Amino acid sequence: MINSLDGVGGAGRQQGAPELVTGGRDGSVKVWDVRQEVPVAVMEPAEGEPRRDCWTVAFGNSYNTEERCVCAGYDNGDIKLFDLRAMKVRWETNVKNGVCCVQFDRRDIEMNKIVATTLESGVLVFDGRTQHPERGLTCLRERAHKSTVWCVRHLPQNRDIFMTCGGSGSLNLWQYTYPAKRRDRDAGGDFGVMGTLTQLQSGIVSSQPVSALDWSPDKRGLCACIAFDQTVRVLIVTKLQLYG
């Protein structure tokens, strides 16, 4: 069973091969090219290892035709970052709660930020620009929604604004501001410095969990979400142009 799906590439929109990535119940993350039936890359646990549900996948770092990364979140709290050009695991970590949703702030630039949302109201922002050899990517944690955070979606017109959807039926709009110095150095190497996360707005749209949301790429602030109460809602978020 496929839990999550993402796509990137193809001429005219972004550079690189047109590919899809799926994350499934069997713990495998498969990358498909639309031109053929056999997956072009499969990332799965080794034989005999316990297979954890892969709940979410996302593409990123696709700034030219060769580079591409896949980030996958699992139900035991694992987050793994796969580099598709080098065919290696670039980074992995465990955030203690099942990861419901993972997204890069933009697919078609060098990886800048990764936002992961977890069970038990966890919202984590990772700085993808600097990777410390031991500590990996730096993280900023927030608590929100007082329940499972089902989904995170970045605004297509501004990579520093994103919306999270919660199990309490609420939506939170966040803005990330960068620190003065984005990286620092210690004995082991360079590490990233996190900025601050401000909650711009929050609103309850439903009494049931809001499980998915998407922004319109054409109109800033227009989005659609679905909730467990079998409704599709179309929302407008105003005054986003004030944030850049």
Add this chain to the structure above:
Amino acid sequence: MVVNTTKSESLRAKYDLDIEQLDYKYIGQCTKVKTIENILRVLRSGQEGVYPDLVRFTEERLRTLKPSSALLRTEQPATALRFLDSKERDELLSDLTEWKQEVSAADAELKSSESAKEPTDQQLPPVRGTVQLRSAAAGERKPEPEQKPARIASYDYAAWDRYDVEAQLKLLDESDAPAAPPQSAVQPPSDPAIDDQPPVEGLSAAERSALALREKQKGNEYFRSGDFSRAAVYYTRSINASPTAAAFNNRAQANLKLGKYGSALMDCGAVLRREPNNVKALLRRGIARQMNKDWIKARLDFQRVLELEPNNPQARQHLGEVEKAIIGSETKRSKVLIQEVDSMEEEGVQGPAPAGDGDGHADSHQDKSDARTSLESDAAVGHKDDVSNKGPALIQEITQSENTEEVVINTRFRTQQPERSKNEVSISKEPEVGCGEKQKESPLPASHAANPKALSKDDEETTSEITSRTPEQDTPADAPKQLPQTLVADSSVPGHRVTDQPPPRPPATGSGQPHRWSTFEFMREWRCARRSERSAAATAVLLRSVDPDQLTEVLGAELDSALLSSVIRCVDEVMLAQDGPQRCHQLLQRLTDARRFHVVKLLLDARDRQRLQSIAERLWRRGVDVTALERSFLS
């Protein structure tokens, strides 16, 4: 704070708070954010009772201490359209309708355009090779522990003979050395290869402009996060997809931040070619020019901005800076190359060498619009040994436009400051530059072969005097040692290609004659005098050496508040006592005729005004009619 985790424990105990702390007085004076937050949690939980006012009070207090606190976040139901007031609702709906129309139009255009076909396989990159990656499981097997070499038994003498002490010591040393830090599998490349050309093959114009907009947005995001080089790259991509004025403008700003003023100039130029009244582009071009020290053009740009937007604070500020820089640079502009040519006595030939050198220098400024040349002869006392006997020593003063290289300054020329006056003098025209004549000549084009004339900037300068003089004039006995001497270049010297020069003025003789100053020299001497220990006395000496009738020309447009203040002080302290009232009165009278006097007069401070009052009073007591003076100074 001790945190106990038994379930039956109350929150208050968990946060270690006293009941007295849940009180208006305590909360009102508490400044610790954590304590207030804990108090709020306890109150909100209701375990100690329900106190809505106290809760609100605590929230207010927390808001003053830390407005971004997570506890202050509230969740309200999202507004529906029917709950908005009519103005907002209408705005929203009209905005949406407008957008819908735009999108339908763009959609129709896209559908009708030719390139509504799928990209062919040739255009797409090849399929990624099929690879299977087995990710490491959670509990990785540890590498087997190293097998230590077996211990040699104490009785095993043969083995002990074979034991190599040196090798073992080396091994020990190596194992003590710090291990290299573990490298992660893949690191992000420090210099990513982002293509300058976005994928635009086969796209229609509408698609290209949409792509350009997205690339510009990416550039904006990088700019906001402080990454100016990548921002510039994405703006370049946007321009390559579909050039827009906004993308050029933004790239200019990114280049300004990166310090690439040349590229910023080009980008602003590109914008202004399409939109000549684009305020942002003008402002940025002005800033780029200011950074390149192109003061005049920068000033033009900022003035243009202020014409279009009179309240632009940035333009004002930059204009002020540029004006200051212009004033500063006007005194700095000319650099002097001293060329010993001839002694001034003979009417001999001036070799083409000096003139040639001057021309050579000037030729190098062909394209600089305000390149001028002038000569100022100098035969300071110390140079006497260098001066050949043939003619006047010539100093070719080559003025340069503001952002050019500097001409070598002969170190014999005794001055420590790089300040120079705006005055230029023609090589051989000194005699013409007689008593107080103002030369108004147009700026010289670089090829001053035709016309090495005295140039006055903005037609306002006095001419610098170059008088021919005899060697006796070399150092007036009373002049301070720093005063340089001026010589006249002989006008009849043919090498200067000057035409129509009247015969030189007979050299002034005797040290009693008031020295003919050039503005540049005067100002220089005044600055030296001002810095010297007995500045009033030195200024007095200087002022005495100036013929009062020449004062206005000598000062030129150099009069500023510092100079005026020092003159007043000098008159007050020294000259009134030593030189007599008539002389002082004459000096001050002439001063009022100097340019800029009226402006500078307004800048006099209270002390100077007091001094003037006292001077006027003393002059009056000695019988000088000071009404006119008072009126002009103190009105």
